[in-house]
Amino acid sequence: MQGLLTMLTKFIQAGHVQADVLEGKTARLVRAMEALIPKATILTQARSIREASAASQGAVSNEPIDVDKLDEHALPVRDSASNSAKGKAPARTRRIYLECPGLRILFGPGQNPYTTYAWAMHVHHETPWDPMMIRDEMFVRSWNCNDIVPDNHEACIPCEALVRNNVLRNMLKRMKEGIHENSPHHYQPIAGLLGIIHIKSARINVLRLLKLNDNRALLHRQRQIEDSKRFVLAVASGKVTRISALVRTAVKRGSSVRAMVVSMEKAAVDLY
Numbered sequence: 001m002q003g004l005l006t007m008l009t010k011f012i013q014a015g016h017v018q019a020d021v022l023e024g025k026t027a028r029l030v031r032a033m034e035a036l037i038p039k040a041t042i043l044t045q046a047r048s049i050r051e052a053s054a055a056s057q058g059a060v061s062n063e064p065i066d067v068d069k070l071d072e073h074a075l076p077v078r079d080s081a082s083n084s085a086k087g088k089a090p091a092r093t094r095r096i097y098l099e100c101p102g103l104r105i106l107f108g109p110g111q112n113p114y115t116t117y118a119w120a121m122h123v124h125h126e127t128p129w130d131p132m133m134i135r136d137e138m139f140v141r142s143w144n145c146n147d148i149v150p151d152n153h154e155a156c157i158p159c160e161a162l163v164r165n166n167v168l169r170n171m172l173k174r175m176k177e178g179i180h181e182n183s184p185h186h187y188q189p190i191a192g193l194l195g196i197i198h199i200k201s202a203r204i205n206v207l208r209l210l211k212l213n214d215n216r217a218l219l220h221r222q223r224q225i226e227d228s229k230r231f232v233l234a235v236a237s238g239k240v241t242r243i244s245a246l247v248r249t250a251v252k253r254g255s256s257v258r259a260m261v262v263s264m265e266k267a268a269v270d271l272y
């Protein structure tokens with residue numbers, strides 16, 4: 001099958017045959033192959049391939065996955081991810097597809113389709129296309145896609161017409177220029193949501209610090225009130241004689257109410 005695909009690709013690249021003619025011939029070839037092999041045999045082979053694949057991956061466990069135990073550093077890292085982090089533009093090569101892959105979406109340097117496209121928008125809005133990822137490249141495939149890619153085109157006519165769709169154009173514009181933080185979250189791509197989480201985390205930290213400062217200020221005021229109450233009680237006790245002289249001296253020294261109370265308590269026991 002791989003050899004057949006290589007031969008068909010070379011045929012298209014060399015321009016020996018038109019894509020739509022080749023598609024018709026290929027469809028007839030597939031039908032002829034299906035006629036030669038009984039359907040039951042194909043199903044049996046497919047089942048055995050699935051079973052062998054499942055066996056190679058080990059027994060399927062119904063145990064829930066604890067994501068906290070996953071070792072992120074043990075996972076393979078994509079080259080494209082490290083390039084994006086460095087702000088490099090992803091390498092773009094023109095691939096030839098036997099079937100229309102849809103309109104290719106180009107992303108700027110440092111942008112990644114997985115984090116830049118607003119996937120959640122499709123939950124709320126019906127758009128005449130399906131977003132698709134093929135080998136780390138993003139395509140939008142029209143619901144009217146006819147699968148046939150004309151010569152010298154990258155996609156079929158309905159898919160290429162999506163470039164004039166106002167909803168898609170606005171979406172691409174938002175991807176390029178960014179989306180306001182207050183926009184509904186389903187318009188945000190994952191990168192936007194990560195940015196919002198970062199901003200909100202920073203605000204939470206600032207609010208925590210402010211709360212800590214307020215608590216300290218309230219504690220200080222509470223102590224001052226308690227000292228004032230002790231001062232009043234000390235004056236009302238009548239145990240301190242010449243209280244006006246003691247307060248006058250304390251005020252001249254710039255003493256706090258607490259210091260005055262301590263002085264009055266000492267004077268009450270004749271220590272001052």
Ligand SMILES: [Zn+2]
Binds near residue numbers: 100144146157158
């Ligand atoms: Zn198409």
